[in-house]
Ligand SMILES: NC(=O)C1=CN([C@@H]2O[C@H](COP(=O)(O)OP(=O)(O)OC[C@H]3O[C@@H](n4cnc5c(N)ncnc54)[C@H](O)[C@@H]3O)[C@@H](O)[C@H]2O)C=CC1
């Protein structure tokens with residue numbers, strides 16, 4: 001296994017003493033940006049241990065961060081070596097986006113400034129959107145055309161849109177933004193209310209923007225109780241809770257974590273990024289998951305913004321779940337978050353002109 005030192009580019013070897021008894025697939029190249037940061041610190045283990053691409057799929061990790069962070073990144077590379085992970089085929093730490101994105105099959109775009117207490121995620125737009133313009137341009141030049149890209153850095157939906165705009169040779173469908181953390185939060189809130197394990201709640205939806213206008217929607221969610229499936233609204237039997245406390249708890253959960261930790265969610269964000277990419281690569285079956293994708297106008301949403309929808313995935317392709325009934329209450333929420341995305345898009349395009 002080869003690891004490269006950030007400063008020197010020198011190779012060193014790690015004896016993992018692992019005997020692989022059967023034929024493994026060829027390694028895929030996976031990039032994580034912001035690799036010296038908080039989220040990456042939890043994410044890298046999950047990617048390198050097989051939790052994302054499966055227990056038979058070796059990975060070659062490309063780690064991108066900015067030049068001043070190369071020293072810290074060196075420490076991360078050492079720790080990855082020290083994990084002695086059988087699926088980790090190699091590590092390339094770099095501050096050069098074109099080197100980082102070369103031939104990658106999957107990209108976790110995490111590297112961006114996080115918000116602090118009192119900020120909305122869109123306050124990060126002017127600082128972060130240029131990163132996604134530059135990275136779109138680099139992906140366009142050197143990544144595989146079938147690369148699956150997950151934008152985590154905030155404001156995630158609009159950053160994903162900008163990244164796609166600057167990578168015209170890569171299909172729009174390959175750019176997604178992370179709302180899986182919101183989905184996981186919503187699922188967990190519902191499970192707690194119902195007193196069931198979180199695995200027994202499915203098909204909760206996050207609509208729209210990963211922001212405080214998102215609409216966490218339990219109206220189609222299903223819970224398994226005593227071996228039988230039941231509608232969540234029927235099982236909870238408290239519409240007022242589902243329309244108010246539930247929605248606002250999920251909308252404000254990121255801010256609540258910042259208030260408590262003085263830093264934004266990282267452990268749960270990394271878990272959600274792993275869930276999102278795993279489901280995209282390995283499929284969802286008939287479970288619905290929420291992903292920010294370039295809108296085709298489904299459910300009367302604005303086109304050409306990255307909007308979170310319920311999707312299913314098979315053979316590496318996501319498809320928006322169609323045919324759901326949208327109540328008047330939901331319509332208002334879907335429109336509000338859509339309007340915010342249209343405004344953010346305009347602001348981002350203005351920033352990118354400079
Ligand atoms: N979509 C979501 O659900 C969530 C999104 N986030 C967002 O994820 C982002 C990262 O959060 P953390 O890891 O906690 O932040 P962090 O500050 O701990 O790490 C960010 C890393 O990105 C690096 N970076 C900055 N500019 C870069 C560039 N141009 N190229 C490569 N790397 C660059 C920094 O040097 C730093 O190492 C933030 O924008 C945060 O708001 C956080 C939680 C959930």
Ligand SMILES: O=C([O-])CC(=O)C(=O)O
Nearest residue numbers: 115154181254255264265
């Ligand atoms: O709230 C933040 O700024 C970080 C984030 O996106 C989240 O935790 O959902």
